[in-house]
Structure formats: structure tokens, C-alpha cells
Amino acid sequence: MNKEPLAWYIAGPMIGLIVPLLLILREKQFGVSSSYRYLISLFTKKPNYFSYDNKVDAWQIQFALGLIGVGLYYFFTNDSDFFFNEDLKNNFPVDFYSLENWFIFLGGGFLVGFGARYSNGCTAGHCIMGMSQLSPASFIATIGFFVGGLIVAYFVNPILFSY
Amino acid sequence: MKKITNIIISISLGAFLGFVLTESQAISWYRIQEMFHFQSFHMFGLLGSAVVTGALSLIIIKKLKIKSMNNNPVKLKDKPLIWKANLFGGILFGLGWGLTGACSAPLFILVGLSWKLGLLLLIGALSGTFFYALLKDKLPH
Numbered sequence: 001m002n003k004e005p006l007a008w009y010i011a012g013p014m015i016g017l018i019v020p021l022l023l024i025l026r027e028k029q030f031g032v033s034s035s036y037r038y039l040i041s042l043f044t045k046k047p048n049y050f051s052y053d054n055k056v057d058a059w060q061i062q063f064a065l066g067l068i069g070v071g072l073y074y075f076f077t078n079d080s081d082f083f084f085n086e087d088l089k090n091n092f093p094v095d096f097y098s099l100e101n102w103f104i105f106l107g108g109g110f111l112v113g114f115g116a117r118y119s120n121g122c123t124a125g126h127c128i129m130g131m132s133q134l135s136p137a138s139f140i141a142t143i144g145f146f147v148g149g150l151i152v153a154y155f156v157n158p159i160l161f162s163y
Numbered sequence: 164m165k166k167i168t169n170i171i172i173s174i175s176l177g178a179f180l181g182f183v184l185t186e187s188q189a190i191s192w193y194r195i196q197e198m199f200h201f202q203s204f205h206m207f208g209l210l211g212s213a214v215v216t217g218a219l220s221l222i223i224i225k226k227l228k229i230k231s232m233n234n235n236p237v238k239l240k241d242k243p244l245i246w247k248a249n250l251f252g253g254i255l256f257g258l259g260w261g262l263t264g265a266c267s268a269p270l271f272i273l274v275g276l277s278w279k280l281g282l283l284l285l286i287g288a289l290s291g292t293f294f295y296a297l298l299k300d301k302l303p304h
Binding site: 005006007008009011012013014015016017018019020021022023024025026027029030032033035036037039040047048049050059060062063064065066067068069070071072073074075085088089091092096097099102104105106107108109110111112113114115116117118119120121122123124125126127128129130131132133134135136137138140141142143144145146147148149150151152153154156157 | 194195232243275
């Protein structure tokens, strides 16, 4: 079963609207990956990176709970065709969402966490929020995201999945 | 009361983002591969129009001096420019993004959608964060 995605010109502006909504309703700048730092800071203050005034990031874990809730909604309604979109599988005939690929999820997740904290932001904080503010740091980080992604797409995934 | 309102707002905005990212298939590994192979405009249009909308909103907020719900002026902090960290960290993040097809927000959606895979991602991301904290002083910033 194929399902058309929500068109980019509708979805993109909706994502962009999170920026003013968060600023006006919560006085917060959009970002997601500080939640990792926050989560760990609940359990340990060492290394020093985790000993900070973590209250400022508490909202991000609430935001993340909203994201997890949506995931659960799609899980229970079984409306997750986008995972298995046949059109996309024609381009990449790979059964990616399989537990056999556990090491990719674990290792890739590690890089996402390490990289996001090292670069001081992720796709949300740098690509969307930072570039909306025209922050030079965010343009550099976004270039980095694409350099990393292109390396994987052209040199690593073809070997991992032999396509 | 105020606190509960704030929590509800944060959860709702997270859910709003979750629905849009899922319905637009931006959480799919296949969409991310397609993007990095320049096979479709979808993801570029999505990211581009999100940034344009965000930037225009910020201009409007500034011009009209729109205040926050608590009647405070909207203050923006610039991301500090630490170019080595921004770039090297960015590349590492990009490697992870390309491998898993999930950046930070889709990662949390996956925790709900497919908890075994999602938890692997989350455990990975938290270990990565912890490892960064251990190495922080030794890394170029």
C-alpha cells in the first residue's frame, strides 16, 4: 500500500511555525537534542557537562513526550505505511526497519547523540531555528550534517546493504 | 496552574511536530536516503520552507514587537560560533543521520512507533552524549 506524503509546501511551513509558537507560548528557542543532556543530568552530575541549571531544558523532555506519544498513536492505529512505502523501496531495496540492523541503530544513534551535543544542536536547533536566525554557527553545522550524510549515503550504506 | 499549562503547551507542540514529521514521511530512512541521493525535492522543499517560515516569523515578531504570552519581549540568543565544534560535530551527526535516517525529533517518534528500534537509537544517543561529556575537554572547540 502506497501512501502519498503530506506535501512539503504544507508540512514545511507547519514545521517552521513551531519557531514563533515556542517563542510566544513558552519563551523557548526550538531545539530537541538538549533533551539528551537533560535526561542524563537527572541521574548524574559528572562529568561537569551535566552539572548545569537543567531546569532551562526541562521543556524539551515534555516536547519529546509529545513526539513519543505520536509514535504510539501510529503504532496502535497501525497507520505506519510510510515505513514500508513501496515506491521508496524501489530506489533502496532494503529491509531497513529490522532488528537484524540493531548495530546500525545503536551505532548511528551514538553518532547522532555525540554529534548533536558536540556541534551544539541538531536539525531542529541548527537547521530550522539557527538558520531562521541567520546564525553563522548553524550554517556551518548544517553543512557538516550534509557532509556526514552524503559520505554515508554514497560510501557506507551501499556497502552495508550492497545496493 | 501556570506550570501545568506550560507542560501541556510543550507536549502539544511536540505532538504537532510529530504528526507533521510522520505524515510528511520525514521520519523515514528511505526519505533520508532519497534526499542524500538528490532523487526527490521533497525533503529539501520541506526543510527550506520550514526555514523560510521560521525566518519570516522572526522578522514579523521583531517588526511588530510581538510579546510572549507572559507579556515579555521576545528575546533571541544566537548560537555561539564555535566553528570547529559546529563543523566536526555536525559531520558526526550527519553520519548518524545518514545511517539511521533519524535525527533527534524522529528518534523520539520511533521510540513510540517501534519501541525496540527506538530504544536502541535512544540508548545510542544517550551514550553518545555521555561520551561527548567525557571527551569534551580534549576535543577541538
